Amino acid sequence: QIALxxxxxxxxKPTQTLTLTCTFSGFSLSPxxxxxxxxRQPPGKxxxxxxxxxxxxxxRYSPSLKSRLTITKDTSKNQVVLTMTNMxxxxxxxxxxxxxxxxxxxxxxxxxxxxxxxxS
Amino acid sequence: QSALTxxxxxxxxxxxxxxxxxxxxxxxxxxxxxxxxxQQHPGKAPKIMIYEVSKRPSGVPDRFSGSKxxxxxxxxxxxxxxxxxxxxxxxxxxxxxxxxxxxxxxKLTVL
Numbered sequence: 465q466i467a468l469x470x471x472x473x474x475x476x477k478p479t480q481t482l483t484l485t486c487t488f489s490g491f492s493l494s495p496x497x498x499x500x501x502x503x504r505q506p507p508g509k510x511x512x513x514x515x516x517x518x519x520x521x522x523x524r525y526s527p528s529l530k531s532r533l534t535i536t537k538d539t540s541k542n543q544v545v546l547t548m549t550n551m552x553x554x555x556x557x558x559x560x561x562x563x564x565x566x567x568x569x570x571x572x573x574x575x576x577x578x579x580x581x582x583x584s
Numbered sequence: 585q586s587a588l589t590x591x592x593x594x595x596x597x598x599x600x601x602x603x604x605x606x607x608x609x610x611x612x613x614x615x616x617x618x619x620x621x622x623q624q625h626p627g628k629a630p631k632i633m634i635y636e637v638s639k640r641p642s643g644v645p646d647r648f649s650g651s652k653x654x655x656x657x658x659x660x661x662x663x664x665x666x667x668x669x670x671x672x673x674x675x676x677x678x679x680x681x682x683x684x685x686x687x688x689x690x691k692l693t694v695l
Contacts, residue, residue, distance in 0.1 A: 503630075503686075511622070511630065511673050511686040524683045560629055569677040569684060570620035572641065574629035 466490035468500070468561050468575035475581050476551050482580060486544040486561030493519050493539050497566040500544040502535065504557040505577075512557075517544055518566060553582045587685035588613065588674055595693040596664045604690045606657040606674030612685055614655035618677035621650060621659045624689075625670045633672075634659060661692070669694045 472484035484502070491498055501516035515535040516524045525533050534547045544561060558579045562571035589607040596602035606613065606621075613619055619637045622630035632641055634650035637657060647662045657676070661668050674687040 510689045511675075513675075513684045513686060516683060524680075568635065569616075569618035570632055570635040570675065571630075572632050574631075577629055 466563055466573040468563060468573060470559060470561050470575045470578040472559075472578060472580065474579060475583065477584050478552055478582060480551050482546075482548045482551050482555070484546045484548075484559055484561075484578065484580070486546070486575060488542050488544070488561075488563065491563065492542065493517075493537050493544070495519055499564050499566060500537070501562050501564060501571060502544075502546045503560045503562060503571070504555075505560070506554075506557040509557075514559075515546060516564075551582045556580065556582045587678070588676060588687035590672075590674060590687040590690045592688070593691045593693065595695055596661075597695045598664050598666065600664050601660060601662040602664060602692065603658050603660045604672055604674075604692065606659070606676075606687050608655050608657075608676055608685070610655060612676040612678040613652065613657050615679075616677045617652070619650065619652055619657040620675045621648075622673045622675065623668075623670045624673065630673060664694050666694050668692060 468488040496519050499518040502514040517535045532549045537544045558577040560577045561575045563573040564571045617637050621634040623633050624630045637652045638650040649660045671689050673689045678685045
């Protein structure tokens with residue numbers, strides 16, 4: 465069965481770079497027609513779509529955050545990594561990774577999420 | 585400010601029906617039949633309830649249904665049950681550059 469889990473720091477300082485790792489099982493990002501995305505949710509607020517990487521290394525980013533985001537994959541480790549530069553307190557949120565199929569436009573499996581707090 | 589507009593709250597009594605709206609533009613909701621709805625209970629990850637406007641994944645009760653008219657999509661929950669109390673988010677494909685956008689979420693209360 466498909467499962468995903470996010471990992472990374474729980475606390476980062478303003479201006480630092482955040483690196484989050486999504487480790488998954490039950491599917492592969494080698495030629496398979498799937499993608500892994502990142503979505504975040506500030507406390508008490510709405511979901512925000514961040515980035516998505518497909519099996520063929522096609523990458524998509526939120527236009528408003530594109531300059532700060534990088535998404536990569538390590539097929540051998542079944543991992544997807546998201547980096548976000550120049551972190552600010554407004555970036556405090558639960559960060560989720562999620563699975564989708566290539567030609568579907570929804571996420572069918574989600575990780576449990578990881579809360580990242582930005583504070584000095 | 586979210587790209588898609590949802591009412592902040594909705595409510596209904598057990599057994600009743602409630603409809604939640606999701607308004608976008610011709611560049612997202614109105615332009616594609618790729619509207620999804622997610623349910624999120626407190627402290628939990630979102631769960632897909634509806635995709636491609638009106639399709640239900642396996643395991644989702646048929647009490648949940650979706651529709652779309654113009655730039656507005658809707659989620660209807662019929663025969664409300666206590667376990668339906670949650671936040672609901674719509675999402676839409678928005679083109680190859682923006683890809684996908686979410687709504688601001690609606691808190692559904694079962695009275």
